[in-house]
Structures are given as C-alpha cells and as structure tokens.
Amino acid sequence: MSTQQGQPRAEIVQSFGRKRNALAVATCRRGKGLIRVNGAPLEVLEPAPLRVKAYEPVLLLGANRFKDLDIRIKVRGGGYVSQIYAIRQAIARSIIAYYQKFVDESSKRELKELLLQYDRTLLVSDPRRCEPKKYGGPGARSRYTKSYR
DSSP: OBOTTSOBOOOEEEEEEEETTEEEEEEEEESSSOEEETTEEGGGOSSGGGHHHHHHHHHHHOGGGTTTEEEEEEEESSOHHHHHHHHHHHHHHHHHHHHHHHSOHHHHHHHHHHHHHHOGGGTSOOOOOOOOOOTTSSSSSOOOOOOOO
16 A cells, blocks of 8 residues: 555554543554553553553453554543543454454454453443433432422
C-alpha cells in the first residue's frame, strides 16, 4: 500500500468502546508495543484494583500479539469503572480490527472467538443507559408520596 507520492501508507485502525456515558477511542498502528491511555501508560491507570480489567485483552491474547503494535486510547465521560470497561473494550476491538484489515481473516476469527469465549462485553457494547427523569416524581420511576390530609 502506498500513497500517490510513493511513501508507504501508515497501517492505522480506529475503534471505540462504550460503557454507560464513558467513550474510549483507540487508535491502533504498527509500533513498539506501547499502550497509552490519555497520554499515560496503561501501568499507571487508576484505580489500581481495576487495572487488571484493562489488561484483560492483553493477558488473554498474549503480549506477543501486542509487541509490534502501538495503541493510543482517548477516554472521556462516565466514572472510573465505566472508563476502564470502555478502555478494555476499545483495546479488544482495535486489535480485532487491525488483524482483520492488515493481517488475515483466520487469525482474526481465532482472536475473536477467544475473546468472546472469555467475556462477551470485550467486543459487544452493553446497551443499558440511564433512564430520563419524568414529571410527578423525584426520579425516573418513583413518584411523590400521595397524601390525603
């Protein structure tokens, strides 16, 4: 693949992960094995107990599949937990998309089956969203107490 000037075109693929109001956009390209979240390495992601959740795609597929890829993730919205779930989904989806576009279909299918077998939310978004508030009550479903006296 090359552009009109004859320089090789960068192998870049973008994918996203969502959880509630959190949105993580991952850009995957050929590189040295860096995974960065908002400019910081994945190792310094907070809160520390949930860091393993963000590492799940890397641990499942093996670090050797990530050693020649750079993944940069920008995440915004939601809370801590939602952001971590969005990050792990973005990482998993980006490696699948990269393998589909630049490697081969059979290895992509193998990776996808491995991820789906472990946890479906690594590739499929959770469709649940916050229900909007309605009139006549303090929230979406509860009503104000009715009093007769």
